[in-house]
Amino acid sequence: MLASGSGPEQRTRLVLQWRQISWITCWITLYAVEALPPCPFSCKCDSRSLEVDCSGLGLTTVPPDLPAATRTLLLLNNKLSALPSWAFANLSSLQRLDLSNNFLDQLPSSIFGDLTNLTELQLRNNSIRTLDRDLLQHSPLLRHLDLSINGLAQLPPGLFDGLPALRSLSLRSNRLQNLDRLTFEPLVSLQLLQVGDNPWECDCNLREFKHWMEWFSYRGGRLDQLACTLPKELRGKDMRMVPMEMFNYCSQLEDQNSSAGLDVPGPPCTKASLEPAKPKPGAEPEPEPSTACPQKQRYRPVSVRRAIGTVIIAGVVCGIVCIMMVVAAAYGCIYASLMAKYHRELKKRQPLMGDPEGEHEEQKQISSVA
Known part of the structure; x- marks a missing residue:
């Protein structure tokens, strides 16, 4: 009796559990749908x-x-x-x-x-x-x-x-x-x-960025072409290929601007400090130390400094070669003059009649000198 009655009760329990699980699943699904943005x-x-x-x-x-x-x-x-x-x-x-x-x-x-x-x-x-x-x-x-x-x-x-x-x-x-x-x-x-x-203007304003581009390329960065539009002499050229010597005039402009700014009053250099003191009457004027403001040191790019070093080294080498050539030429002139003098003395000592022994000795002397 227990075995036969346990079957329907177990099935009823399973049905009830399945309904509960279904309801819970439905509620979770509805909540998830509402929670989705x-x-x-x-x-x-x-x-x-x-x-x-x-x-x-x-x-x-x-x-x-x-x-x-x-x-x-x-x-x-x-x-x-x-x-x-x-x-x-x-x-x-x-x-x-x-x-x-x-x-x-x-x-x-x-x-x-x-x-x-x-x-x-x-x-x-x-x-x-x-x-x-x-x-x-x-x-x-x-x-x-x-x-x-x-x-x-x-x-x-x-x-x-x-x-x-x-x-x-x-x-x-x-x-x-x-x-x-x-x-x-x-x-x-x-x-x-x-x-x-x-529309790049390859002038002094782009000089410092050119330095940065060279550093960026050196460390492995990729950069497309920066083609110049102005000035006309550089139109169409890549800014990276323009030598730094083309921007030498930028340093001159900076020096001119810095020298022109010396007349502007204000610390640390003032106009009053630039005016020499008036000499006393009856006394001889004495030279006074210069009170001019120090000028800004001219900026020289790395490529320009290397170029100057190369010129100095080449000048030293060329000077040494020139000195060696002058010494060699002087030695040749001295040697030629000595040989000419020696031949003149031989002609004076040569006897009126031919002497084979004298000629033999002369040939020996010439060969020894040579």
């Missing part, structure tokens, strides 16, 4: 890669309901012309942001303030003319930055100070004419720099 209207969302693709939708504003866990946000090929400072607020997990092919002309200084994990930023093909110095200060993990095909005429000092991890930077097709070396020195991890298709 909603996808913005017309955008495509990938729950595995946490990517939100809103490209090519003709958007004029950034969707306000972006999931907070988004890692990749694609907003390229839209009609974005202006972005509010809170456009990407609360997206601290965002790693890749693409704003290419839009109409952006200016970016607020704090627009990327919450993107502390950003590693890639694409701003290609916009109308950006100026950048704020603090624009990228809150993205220390940024590795790839594309600012190509914009209207940038200059880069503010300190723009890259907080980007020690940046590896690739594109500044192609802008309006850049010169760059400051100090702006790029913080980029210790930079491996690729693109600066082509800009």
Whole structure:
């Protein structure tokens, strides 16, 4: 009786347990569905890669309901012309942001303030003319930055100070004419720099950046062609191939500017200190020590210093060779004069009648002298 009755009771218990498990599963599923972030209207969302693709939708504003866990946000090929400072607020997990092919002309200084994990930023093909110095200060993990095909005429000092991890930077097709070396020195991890298709003026303002380019290439960095636009003598030439001797006039200009600045009153050199003291009446004027301000030492690039050293060494070698040639010529002249004198004496001593013994001795003497 116990065995026969245990079967239906066991099946009833299993049915009850299965119903409980089913209800729990349904509740968990409903909770998970409600917990998932909603996808913005017309955008495509990938729950595995946490990517939100809103490209090519003709958007004029950034969707306000972006999931907070988004890692990749694609907003390229839209009609974005202006972005509010809170456009990407609360997206601290965002790693890749693409704003290419839009109409952006200016970016607020704090627009990327919450993107502390950003590693890639694409701003290609916009109308950006100026950048704020603090624009990228809150993205220390940024590795790839594309600012190509914009209207940038200059880069503010300190723009890259907080980007020690940046590896690739594109500044192609802008309006850049010169760059400051100090702006790029913080980029210790930079491996690729693109600066082509800009109206570069290869003058004194670009000299220091040329030094930085040589150092960047020396440590293994890749750099595309920086073709000069001005002056006409250097048009089309790569700035890296222009010898440093072409910029000697820059040092002369610096010296002229420094000497012209001596007449400007103010510490540490004043105009009063440059005026000689008036001599007393009736006394002979005495020479006074010069109180002129020390001039700034002329800057000489490494290549110029090496060239000067090469000229000095070549001059010393040529001088030694010339001295040796003069000594050899003098020795030859002395030897020729001695031989001529010796032959004249032999002719005087030669007897009137031929003497074979005398001729034999003469030949011996000539052979011994030779």
